[in-house]
Amino acid sequence: MTNANVRVRFAPSPTGYFHLGSARTALYNWLFAQHTGGSFILRIEDTDRTRYHPEALPDLLDSLRWLGWFWDEGPEVGGSYGPYYQSDRAELYRQYADQLIQDGKAYRCYCTPERLAALREEQRRERFKPGYDRRCRYITSAQIAEFEAQGLRSVVRLMTPTEGQTAFEDLLRGRIVVENAELDDLVLLKSDGYPTYHLANVVDDHLMQISHILRGEEWLPSVPKHVLLYDALGWSIPAQVHLPTILDPSGKGKLSKRRQRGPGEAERLTFIHEFRQTGYLPEAMTNFLALVGWAYDAETELFTRDELIRYFDLDDVSKSPAAFSYEKLDHMNAVYIRGLGDNDLANRLLQILRRAGLDADYGRILQFAPLVKERLRTLSDAVDLLDFAFVDGHMPDPDTLVQKAMGVDGTRQALRESAKALYELPSFDEEAIEETLRGLVDASDFKIRDYFGALRVGLTGKRVSPPLFETMAILGRQDTVQRLRRAADALDAAE
């Protein structure tokens, strides 16, 4: 499908950091726009002044750009359907609310929040259907004049039919019909003059000529009310697509927008900037997130950005909620890291190692890049793996240094003789190092894994490291020999 008239929007409210669930919605909108050659509009729904979070917007824009999901219209890029902040459109919503009142399709309601709360409480107690009792819908104009004279604050409510049915079509779920009796008179304009989501989103989607609405399925129940609103305004409704929820990895509940911790589990990332900091690649995030709720075929899971755009089709979007698997994300991220060129990987590693406080230089990282590439799940795994290479005065812990099978003396002997042999080696390259060291092992009574284990800990302070000989070659003769000697000295000191 190619249709330049496709206009979709991603419309988050700046109440918190950009998280996984929102990101998936944003991605599907972006992919659909790219696929159809349409436009991807970013609109900021900042009509809730009480929940406004000042860091939310910069976090969102940074994250979207990092992911590479650029918007055609919206904040910082403009467009001919602006403004793109709903707070800048307040007057517009007021006009439409007034118009609806004029037309007898909406009315002012003077009920206080306290009365509404009490009403709800009573309905709950009496097991009645909750909802506004429409008291102000039927008050006289004399009463209205009196309320106005008293200076009472009011909201504007839509007059909802009490009988009949309202139906609409969801591209994924088919025709959905609800009884109008289930709907109540929803608030369009709040007493502070700001619109509710319902009014603002209907007005904006119409004015911005949105062709398809792709949003989370939590919106599904409010669509019938929107249908009524569109009707009241004399407008037609955009195509509806309600995307499945993203579930917690256990598959038991909705993925939290906040940080969360399962019982006895490590803290899980949920904000996009956290994934970025941890060293997930934007291309892996895009690929993985695309697969949470969409599948191309039975086998393919790895897609380039272009393939995603080419293949993405609403027909293949799933209807049922999907659990988010961090393990599978890790796996995919590792696959993407392995596919990176050495220079590319080194550049990305440089930032992450520096941020971890290491005095890392590009040249050395580049040398290590091919060695660590297949050992990383996230870029930040490189910190533990490579920190030894960027500090001088390390002193291995004797407990990890001494190999059980070799004892203190055997370990010390291996360190000393290796240091000596490497010191005297004519050419300090990987092959020569390996040949020499293997010669020493053969001449000794020790096993390869124990002997090299001692050298590994002596050299890096760790039981797990990049391959030994390569690492030595990169560190250089002087550093290597010094580290091994120091390790041997550490054993002397420990006795």
Place this chain on the structure above:
RNA sequence: GCCGCAUUCGUCUAGUGGCCUAGGACACCGCCCUCUCAAGGCGGAGAUCGGGGGUUCGAAUCCCCCAUGCGGUACCA
């Protein structure tokens, strides 16, 4: 409570009446490779397609009922 949506291996999924004694991936287990850890190779276990009724020569695929899960029921989005 009421309304809506969903329901295939632990998880993500393929599947739109016969190709399914249900395919792939992650995770898991075993073996191989191996200087550690990875990566890689080979193999394994794992779903009577939520349950029950139909329709049909034939159902994971169509219809009905039930159960369960999720969502909604705000002057939040």
